[in-house]
Amino acid sequence: xxxxxxxxxxxxxxxxxxxxxxxxxxxxxxxxxxxxxxxxxxxxxxxxxxxxxxxxxxxxxxxxxxxxxxxxxxxxxxxxxxxxxxxxxxxxxxxxxxxxxxxxxxxxxxxxxxxxxxxxxxxxxxxxxxxxxxxxxxxxxxxxxxxxxxxxxxxxxxxxxxxxxxxxxxxxxxxxxxxxxxxxxxxxxxxxxxxxxxxxxxxxxxxxxxxxxxxxxxxxxxxxxxxxxxxxxxxxxxxxxxxxxxxxxxxxxxxxxxxxxxxxxxxxxxxxxxxxxxxxxxxxxxxxxxxxxxxxxxxxxxxxxxxxxxxxxxxxxxxxxxxxxxxxxxxxxxxxxxxxxxxxxxxxxxxxxxxxxxxxxxxxxxxxxxxxx
Ligand SMILES: Nc1ncnc2c1ncn2[C@@H]1O[C@H](COP(=O)(O)OP(=O)(O)O)[C@@H](O)[C@H]1O
Ligand SMILES: [Mg+2]
Numbered sequence: 249x250x251x252x253x254x255x256x257x258x259x260x261x262x263x264x265x266x267x268x269x270x271x272x273x274x275x276x277x278x279x280x281x282x283x284x285x286x287x288x289x290x291x292x293x294x295x296x297x298x299x300x301x302x303x304x305x306x307x308x309x310x311x312x313x314x315x316x317x318x319x320x321x322x323x324x325x326x327x328x329x330x331x332x333x334x335x336x337x338x339x340x341x342x343x344x345x346x347x348x349x350x351x352x353x354x355x356x357x358x359x360x361x362x363x364x365x366x367x368x369x370x371x372x373x374x375x376x377x378x379x380x381x382x383x384x385x386x387x388x389x390x391x392x393x394x395x396x397x398x399x400x401x402x403x404x405x406x407x408x409x410x411x412x413x414x415x416x417x418x419x420x421x422x423x424x425x426x427x428x429x430x431x432x433x434x435x436x437x438x439x440x441x442x443x444x445x446x447x448x449x450x451x452x453x454x455x456x457x458x459x460x461x462x463x464x465x466x467x468x469x470x471x472x473x474x475x476x477x478x479x480x481x482x483x484x485x486x487x488x489x490x491x492x493x494x495x496x497x498x499x500x501x502x503x504x505x506x507x508x509x510x511x512x513x514x515x516x517x518x519x520x521x522x523x524x525x526x527x528x529x530x531x532x533x534x535x536x537x538x539x540x541x542x543x544x545x546x547x548x549x550x551x552x553x554x555x556x557x558x559x560x561x562x563x564x565x566x567x568x569x570x571x572x573x574x575x576x577x578x579x580x581x582x583x584x585x586x587x588x589x590x591x592x593x594x595x596x597x598x599x600x601x602x603x604x605x606x607x608x609x610x611x612x613x614x615x616x617x618x619x620x621x
Contacts, residue, residue: 256453259425260302262309262316267299268421268449269413276408277303281310287406289378289387291363293394294410297450301327303410304359304388311386312353324353330370331362339370343377349384356385363389364396371398378404412447415439415541421449422456431460432467439543440473480512482546485524486553488590492565493556497594501587514586515576522569528554529562564596 261267264274280286286307292300308325309318328342342358350356360366366374378387378401389405391397419435419442426433441459445452455477459468462476474481484503491499507517530536531554537547572589579585 254454255425255429255457256297256450259428259453260305261299262306264303264306264310267303267306269417270299270303270410273303273408273410277307278310281307286311286386288381288385289405290389291394291397291402291405291407292388292390292410293407294392295412295448296392297445297448298410298413299449300390300410301359301361303408304357304390307386307388308355308357308359311355311357314353324350324356325359326356327359327361329361330365334365334367334370336367336369336373339366339373343373346377346382346385349382354384357388358385359388359390361390362392363401364391364393371401375400375404413449414447415442418442418445418447418449418452419543422452425453425456426468429460431465434468434470435543436470436545437468437473439546440470440477440479441468443541444477444479478511480507480517480520482520482524485521486549488521489524489528489553489557492590492593495594495597497591500590500594504586504590508583514582515573518569518573518576518586518589522566522573525562525566525569528557529559529566532557532559560600561597564600565593568592568596 264278267274277286290307292304294300305323305325308323309316312324314323326342326345328338330338342360346356346358381387387405389397389401394402394407394409416439419439422438422441423433423435426438437459438456441455442452444455456468459473459476463469463472473479484507488500488503491497491503504514504517508514527540527542527550530539531547531550537551540547540550542550568589572585576582576585
């Protein structure tokens with residue numbers, strides 16, 4: 249068997265231009281390095297799998313002027329995972345190492361991952377070194393939980409906030425990897441993987457690998473991803489809305505039954521349906537269509553369905569769905585609460601119409617009762 253290297257490792261960027269979706273950070277870091285103004289203590293904050301360690305390694309490589317292909321263990325990088333090495337002794341070991349200048353290159357770069365996990369004593373032992381590091385030492389601290397980092401550390405670091413990565417950017421990156429691996433992949437399938445990854449590129453690449461294995465290299469299809477990741481096909485939402493639009497609750501109730509029988513959770517369905525309503529709302533105006541993170545082909549579907557709805561109807565549906573979502577956990581009969589919401593949605597249109605005719609009549613009456621001069 250070939251030595252299989254997971255995509256997340258195989259495609260770790262070695263230069264800033266390959267880093268996806270963190271331009272505000274890569275530009276600042278690049279400029280700081282080019283102008284020799286890099287701080288000696290940096291703090292990288294942000295969710296997991298968005299490029300913190302990757303950027304730390306790139307910084308280490310660039311400030312030493314090493315080649316892109318340089319092996320990790322000769323980059324003058326020392327990585328400490330504070331999640332599992334959080335004692336005073338671990339930090340003392342590190343501080344001892346800091347005393348010795350680098351044997352080659354100009355800088356030694358210390359990456360302390362999950363720095364918020366360090367014990368209080370370890371933090372304190374570390375402070376002095378952080379405050380007055382030798383000229384050749386750069387500290388890059390990384391954390392997923394900035395609020396847990398003590399203020400004395402925060403105030404000594406230059407802080408970089410990493411973003412979650414946008415679905416469309418992740419999908420584009422996956423497409424590049426698929427092309428490089430010569431694996432055919434449907435655009436909607438990659439989009440779905442990107443959506444599931446919830447902003448983390450590492451997760452997206454892991455799911456991608458899983459789907460490649462599943463399809464045994466034949467290619468990644470939308471339906472494979474739907475089935476494997478247990479994602480509710482958005483076609484269901486389009487069908488539910490078609491039913492609601494005809495002011496008939498039968499179809500939506502039957503669809504709900506089918507969805508629940510496939511093992512999906514009622515609350516998941518309601519929040520997914522809310523998202524669908526929101527997408528229809530933004531599809532009504534060409535200027536807000538771009539707020540929707542779906543592939544082009546799906547955008548057209550939304551635009552078409554959006555034409556059959558009105559903002560007031562969508563807002564009514566959204567508020568019914570929202571109420572159902574809020575009360576869901578407390579409800580004794582959760583299925584019924586979702587069914588009830590669907591029935592309300594199906595008939596809210598006629599209630600709205602009724603009200604507007606009533607209002608129309610009462611305003612007519614008012615006009616009629618205005619005393620004649
Ligand atoms: N912004 C990004 N651009 C390109 N690849 C990324 C990015 N973020 C994560 N990755 C991919 O995910 C893997 C893990 O990223 P890493 O930098 O270790 O994440 P973090 O340290 O933020 O948890 C990388 O090897 C790379 O393949
Ligand atoms: Mg990391």
